[in-house]
Amino acid sequence: MTGLLLAEARRFLSRRSFRVIGVLAVVAVIGAGVLVFVESSKSLSAxxxxxxxxxxxxxxxxxxxxxxxxxxxxxxxxxxxxxxxxxxxxILFDKRFHYTDTTKSTTQNVAFPLFFLAFAIAASFVGAEWATGMMTTTLTWEPRRGRVLLAKVIPALLILGAAVIVLFAFMAVVFIPIGVFRGITTGMTASFWGHLAGLWLRAALIAMFGASLGIGLATLARNTVAALGIGFVFVAILDPIFSHLWRGRFGPWLLMQNLQRAMRMPIEHVVGHAAFGNQVTMTVQSATRPAILLSIYAVGLLAAAYATFRARDVT
Amino acid sequence: MRSVNAIEVSSLRKSFRRRFRSEKIAVDGLDLEVPAGGVYGFLGPNGSGKTTTIRCLLGLVRPTDGECSVLGSTHFPEVVRRVGSIVETPTFFGGFSGRRNLELLAQIGEVPRTRVDGVLERVDLAEAADDRVRTYSLGMKQRLGMAAVLLKDPELLVLDEPANGLDPAGLKEVRDLLRDLADEGRTVFISSHLLHEVQLICDSVAIMSHGRCIAQGPVDEVLQVRGGNAFVVRAPKLREAKSVLTKAGYPSTFRGDQSLRVVADVSAAGRITKTLAEKSIYLTELRPEEISLEAVFLELTGDVS
Structure with missing residues (x-):
């Protein structure tokens, strides 16, 4: 099993789609950094x-x-x-680069495109193997299909999750000189870094969730294009339609709303005032529920993919 | 201890459900016994069920009914490390080199990577080992497929059309390689359309038609189904010669190349000559007919008029 895992990890890292998207992401971060540097200003008086x-x-x-x-x-x-x-x-026209606020909000916003990219990369990882017929070769070396599927899921999820964290860490590093030379870096406390690391972890988990969906659908459909098509139809058509039906009652169970909540929650409201000694921070909505729900969806889809993979002939 | 038969198939049946159409029976009650050691040819026209049978043996397809046993086990994962196989065209990752593909397979099969260079040498692919597989010709891919099979140092090789796309020199190399492997005590099970090649290297064969095995056994025995010994007779008055020989008790048919096929025992050569000479028909050629596997195959599978 270890050999199979390592082989699949090597194969995943060698995939052109993964490498190209990785390079493009790095270039995008650097490009955005340069643009922001040029556009921002050290002084408020600007x-x-x-x-x-x-x-x-x-x-x-x-x-x-x-x-x-x-x-x-x-x-x-x-x-x-x-x-x-x-x-x-x-302050409304403030051109200073606020390191802490911008880094946090950018992390939250970029997590969603990364979800879709992880979905596409993972779907093509499995779909390509069916398209080329390489799955037949793999199964003549390791016929236990549960192991084969697991050996695809584990490296894909871990590598994509790690890649997301590395990308955000790189972005945070790229932003530091902008904050120092063209803005303000106040608030870079241990608490900030802890919060930011939490956001990276969430973004990584969301990318891993996307990868699970991609692998699950590509295994069911045995095809990359079909998996991408199903994903597109669901996200672009079905999810918005269902989210508006029955006064939005389906909303809390749908993909996009839960993804947003998982990334942006908790929302906290401060009630009372410290001067009167009655200040209370209330968590209005937590990220726990969407996280659990999305995990159940991912595990459910992978279980269905495994059952189908195990039962169907490889012809 | 090695089992007597490397492969045993009993009452194997495989049908595929087809949307809006009737069920398709690919294999229909197949019984097969492949003895351990030697080269076994698995023949049949397209759609006769060869590849489906091979997929059943390798656990890729579940039989609808019946049983397959490979190296004494009905559970393929138990023996996977002892079986090397190619199913249809060997497939590899086109973006990787031949060597890298083999290294990945070695990793999956937990085979020492040090074996990779050896098998590349053995299939004469060492020079192109670091080229990307997508640049390989079909013949080179077949060689790489053979290298992948040899990587496991298998007791049993299951090869579906291993000679596809090979040039005459490549065919001879593969033929020699398979013979060497069999001589080392391994069992080689090949399906092929190249009947001449099969006849040259196989010890035993099975012939499939419409999902059933219509003949199996040692090659010499299978060749006998053509109807025993026969002669090729050439003479000036061929129509008259045919009539004379038939009347004399030697069934004759036109072969289509200005000669007759005369069914008779080997010892009857002299009597045939005498019979024709008595009617003033003098032979220009009389030789025993060579029975080819191709002829038997075509006759049995009904593809000959």
Missing amino acids: SLPQAKQMVTECHQAIGSGPTARIRNGGLTVRDVASCPTIRQAE
Whole structure:
């Protein structure tokens, strides 16, 4: 079994799709880093002209027609509307690169494309073996089909999960000079790094979930294109339709909503105030439920794939 | 201790369900016994059930009924390390070199990688070992397939059309290789359309038709089904000669090449000459007919008029 696992891992790492996408991802991170570096600014005052213009336009707008009507009604402008101060407007147009916030939000946003890429890479990993007839050769060397499937699932999931973490770690490293030279790096505490590592892990798990779906569907269909087609139809057509049926009651059980929740939860609301000693942080929605649900979907699909693989003839 | 038969197939039946159509029976009650040691030819026209039988033997296809036993075991995974096989065209990862493909298989089969170079040498592929497989010709892929089979140092080789795509020199090399393997005490089970090649190297054969085995046994015995000894007779008045010989008790038929096929015992050569000479028909050729496996095959499978 170890030999089979190692052979499949070597094969996965040698796949052109994996290598090309990996290189493109690295190039994209570097390219984005360069663009952000050029566009950002070290000083808040870089946004001063835009801030001044905004405040001026705001005051002009308030001083025209609608303001008069408000005065006739006995209200002052301050009662219903106010323009931001120049200081506040500066923050709106802030061109400084905020390392901690940007790194976290980028990690959350990039996790979704990586889910789809992991799905496609894993589906082609299995589908190509059926297309070339190599599965027949493999089975004449290891006829126990459970082992064969497991030897595909384990390396694919581990490698893709690790690749996602490495990619995000690389992105975090690329962002550091931007934060230092073109922005602010406040908040880079142990707590931040812990939170960021948690996000990487979630993104890796989401990519592994995508890979499970890809392998499962490609094993069932014995074909890469069919697996990709089924995935596309579900995500682009069925998932949105079902999410709107019956006032969204299916939503909590569907793929996309759970993926988003798994990546973005928990949402926490702060209630009360520290000054009065009654501040409480309430977790409105946790990531546990979507994580468990997605795991059940992945295991269920792989179990169905195994049952079919075991039962069907290889012709 | 080695079992007497390397392969035993008993009442094997395999049918495939087809959507909107009737069931297709690929193998219909096949019984087969392949003795250990030697080369065994598995013959039959396209669609006769050869490849399905081989897939059943290798556990790729589940029999609908009946049983297959390989090296004494009905559970193929138990003996997989002792069996080397090629099913139809050997398939490999095109982007990898021949050597790398073999190394991967060695890893899967937990075979020492040191064997890779040896088997590449043995199939004369050492020079092209580091080229990508997608650049290989069909013949080179067949050689690589043979190398993969030899990697396990198997007791039993199950080869489906191993000579496909080989040039005459390649055919001879494969023939010699298979004979050498059999001489080393291994069992070689080959399905092939190259009947002349099969006749040259096989000790025993089985002939399949419509999912059934219609003849099996040592090659000499199978050749006898053609109807015993016969002569090829050539003479100036062929139609008259045929009539004379038939009347004399030697059934004769036209062969289509200005000669007659005359069924008679080997000792009857003199009597045939005398019978024709008495009617002033003088022979230009009289020789024993060589019975080819191809002729027997075509006769048995009904592909000859």
